[in-house]
Amino acid sequence: MSLEALGWNSQRQAEFEAYAAQGLMPCRVVGEHRSHFRVSTGTSELSAVITGRLRKSAAERSDLPGVGDFVAIRMAEGDGPAPIEAVLRRTSALIRKAAGERRPQLLAANIDVVFIVTALGGDFNLARMERYLALVSESGATPVVVVNKADLPGDVVRPNGQIDGIDPGVPIHAISARAQDGARDLERYFEGNRTVALIGSSGVGKSTLTNRLLGHDAQATQEVRAHDGRGQHTTTHRQLFTRVSGGTVIDSPGLRGLELWNPSTDSTSDFDDIEALASQCRFRDCRHDSEPGCAVRAAVDRGDLDADRFASYVKPGRDSLRTAR
Template sequence: MTFEALGWSGERQADFAVRAAAGLIPGRVVGEHRSHFRVATEAIELSAEMTGRLRNAAVQRSDLAGVGDFVALRLATGDGSASIEEVLPRTSALVRKASGEERPQLLAANVDVVFIVTAPDGDFNLPRLERLLTLVADSGAAPVIVLNKSDLSDDVAGMTGEITTIAPGVPVHAIGARSGDGIAEIEQYFAGNRTVGLIGSSGVGKSTLTNQFLGRAAQATQEVRAHDSRGRHTTTHRQLFLRPHGGSIIDTPGMRGVERWLPGNDSGGNFDDIQTLALECKFSNCRHEAEPKCAVRAAVARGELDAERVAGYVQRARETKSSAR
């Protein structure tokens, strides 16, 4: 594998020269976990953590490293772990409003093409497709609509015609990911080591499509529920895979809620520093009240955060969670 296969370019290499002189190496985030990231370099895939300086400098959580990001790495010394020192400039960023929260959520970075995957069963919904198209338009990536499980419809031409009315000029492909029908015609979008991201509801076949493109069972798959055609969230976190024949693919968990994030309408911006610090709490669902190893309360105790601001943030989080039910 060469790093170019992961989308690294000569232009990026030239811009990286100053960082290389400081002992850093380039990498691309291929997996994101609560405590660490999986990062691919030209030589190896390794585990890395973000530096505290990088966390503190982030204006909002979506500025932190995410799947698809190119980053500047400092390799581990001794028994330590590698550290992500910088998130390099993005060419695109697929962002939505986080479910139940007033903040942006980064779904994938540096994606060239986004496959909006739908199916002619209970998932097919034109207004939803329009929202997903807007999400992709905001990202800077190119949209492609993939109508999977086309064998379930007796009127594929009619369905693709409906899609075309709301998405003029956007390519639409009817395929069958499980059988492989139509897969060859969408291989073109990976040309030139491009990165393709997949978005859509659970159960539309994103994981099956990922496995087809990789030529192996990298992602678990399940049948949808018969009574409502809903999926079961077989993909639980975002992940980037390098394809054996060029290009890479980012699979994402199914999205039930699709809400556009509008920078400048950030009613939660006053709490960005608290939200970023909350990533360091021991528990992902920490309420910042009595839980052990709460990074937010620890910052209050050190005098780095105002207790009244934190109380307001906690109260607002309760109200947001309650209204989302």
């Protein structure tokens, strides 16, 4: 293995020359833990920590290194973790604004392709898919729609290979990660040692597909709860996996629902949690009144969303904000 297999290229090398002159070494962040990072030099993996200077120079939390970042480290003397001195320019960044939090959080950096994974058996939702597509495009990565569980009954993908309502320019792959059908068609997205991230609802088969793409079981998969067809989250910390045949994969970089940060629109709303729910309503222009398939009202009914908060969200005058999404 070399750093090239992890996506290092001549542009990055050119940018790195100034750091090389300071005796620093290029690495890619492959894991993020509470107290430290795991970085790969291409030939070995080591622990690393952010220097105080780098922390101070970051205007936003999302400027700090995260999984997928290429960084400049100083080789530690002795056994301690290597200090990360700099983060190289990102070619793309998946950033989210967590519900109730004002500060953006980096989910993954330098992602070339995002597989937006959905599955037959009830997961597919056009409004949610459109939102994923828009936000992935904005991150700088290329979106690819993967409809998993093609072994189950369902008619999301039309016989011509397209999905009603989705831009025909977006590649769509109907596969079965479990039966191994069609997963080979996804190999092409790793050509040139590219990095692919998988996003989508829990239970759609992201970890199963990740294992398929890696050729071994690196990620734990889960059984879907029988009563409602939904999955539980089993993927805990973010990790970048290297494929033996080149390229890297990140299984669900931490996206829950649709809390992606969208830098070009107003995302500093106090109602991100409700807006994330609203994006899952059946109708895109849902007024959360009496429309069928309203995810916001359902959350109120379940007790997941406070009724008073909901009332202040729908109070007159907020219409423009809600429809501006």
